[in-house]
Amino acid sequence: MFLANWNSGAYVLFSVIALLIIAGLGVLLYIKVKKEKHNYRNEVAGLVEGVLKRNEIISSINSYISKLPSDMFFSLILIDYDKMTEIQNAFGEGNGKKVLNESIKNIRSVLPNRTLIGRISDDRFLILVKEDYDKNEVLKCANKICEAASVDIKIYSDTIINPTVSVGVAFYPNHGRNLKQLMKSLDLAVFNSKNSGGNNVTIYSDECDKNDTENLQLYYEIKQAIKEHQFCLYYQPIINISEKNIYGFEALLRWKHPTLGILYPGSFI
Numbered sequence: 001m002f003l004a005n006w007n008s009g010a011y012v013l014f015s016v017i018a019l020l021i022i023a024g025l026g027v028l029l030y031i032k033v034k035k036e037k038h039n040y041r042n043e044v045a046g047l048v049e050g051v052l053k054r055n056e057i058i059s060s061i062n063s064y065i066s067k068l069p070s071d072m073f074f075s076l077i078l079i080d081y082d083k084m085t086e087i088q089n090a091f092g093e094g095n096g097k098k099v100l101n102e103s104i105k106n107i108r109s110v111l112p113n114r115t116l117i118g119r120i121s122d123d124r125f126l127i128l129v130k131e132d133y134d135k136n137e138v139l140k141c142a143n144k145i146c147e148a149a150s151v152d153i154k155i156y157s158d159t160i161i162n163p164t165v166s167v168g169v170a171f172y173p174n175h176g177r178n179l180k181q182l183m184k185s186l187d188l189a190v191f192n193s194k195n196s197g198g199n200n201v202t203i204y205s206d207e208c209d210k211n212d213t214e215n216l217q218l219y220y221e222i223k224q225a226i227k228e229h230q231f232c233l234y235y236q237p238i239i240n241i242s243e244k245n246i247y248g249f250e251a252l253l254r255w256k257h258p259t260l261g262i263l264y265p266g267s268f269i
Contacts, residue, residue: 049101049104049105050104050105050108050117051104051108051117051118051119051125052116052117052118052119053118053119054118054119054120054121056118057116057117057118057119057120057126057128058118058120058179060116060118060128061076061116061126061128061179062179064128064130065172065178065179068131068172072131073131073171073172073173073174074128074129074130074131074171074172075128075129075133075135075138075169075170075171075172076126076127076128076129076169076170076171076172076182076186077126077127077129077138077141077142077145077167077168077169078124078125078126078127078167078168078169078170078183078186078187078189078190079107079124079125079126079127079145079149079165079166079167080123080124080165080166080167080168080190080193080194081100081103081123081124081149081163081164081165082163082164082165082166082194082198082199083163083164084096084099084100084122084123084163085123085223085226085227087099087161087163091155091159091161095155095161098153098155099153099155099161099163100123100163102153103148103149103151103153103163104117104125106148106149106151107125107145107148107149109148110141110144110145110147110148111127111141111145112129112132112133112137112141113132114130114132115127115128115129115130116128122227126186127145129141135171138169138171139169139201139203142167142169142201143201145165145167145201146164146165146167146199146200146201149163149164149165150162150163150164150165150199164198164199165198165199166190166193166194166198166199166200166202167190167193167200167201167202168185168186168187168188168189168190168192168193168201168202168203168204169186169189169201169202169203169204170182170185170186170189170203170204171204175204185204186204188204189202189203189204190202191219192207194219218268221257222268225255225257230255230256230257230258231253231254231255231256232253232254232256233251233252233253233254234251234252234253234254235249235250235251235252236249236250236252237249237250238250252265253265255267255268
């Protein structure tokens with residue numbers, strides 16, 4: 001009798017465990033499928049006509065480096081839009097996408113033959129200019145990109161947008177022998193372009209390294225912080241001592257940094 005009850009209880013226990021395992025696997029599968037659909041929708045929404053995806057341009061550049069003879073050089077051009085986030089915030093994501101697409105179409109029209117362009121983040125694009133073009137030609141191309149990017153774009157019948165870009169140029173192997181080193185050089189060059197007011201071209205040089213690398217990192221963190229709404233306002237009351245009442249508030253900007261906690265304006269402005 002005891003053995004029969006034990007067997008019956010064990011059977012029920014094992015059945016419950018099996019059901020829990022199956023249910024858990026089902027939930028994991030559901031989450032995976034949902035995540036894949038979400039990533040796919042984001043990827044499709046982020047596509048720009050005639051532009052490679054991030055993994056495609058990176059793979060193409062790495063493959064090109066691996067096959068390039070040691071005595072050859074090529075160029076990379078990094079495009080970073082100066083105010084695309086502001087355009088999207090002011091006129092909506094749909095109009096922001098329209099401006100970006102039209103601007104990139106204008107840029108593609110001035111690119112030399114056999115160049116590749118890929119989108120590496122929301123408003124940053126990387127261009128591979130192969131060894132067919134010397135450094136002077138690449139510089140001319142970079143300046144044409146600046147001009148093409150800033151062509152006026154109409155979004156409403158009476159609203160004209162003038163997007164601008166900061167452009168960085170780096171040469172292989174002078175400014176890096178792999179993509180990681182080249183991207184660091186490009187980031188510093190673009191940072192210098194933005195420090196100069198944007199809408200211009202900077203070729204990487206040792207002078208770029210004199211800028212504080214922490215400021216460069218902070219710049220990209222701030223761009224991400226704006227998108228993720230990490231900035232907030234704290235309101236400090238202004239009190240009239242004689243009348244003993246509150247007659248106003250002072251608005252104080254704070255950054256809810258994901259790893260550093262609450263930051264005051266003095267640390268990021």
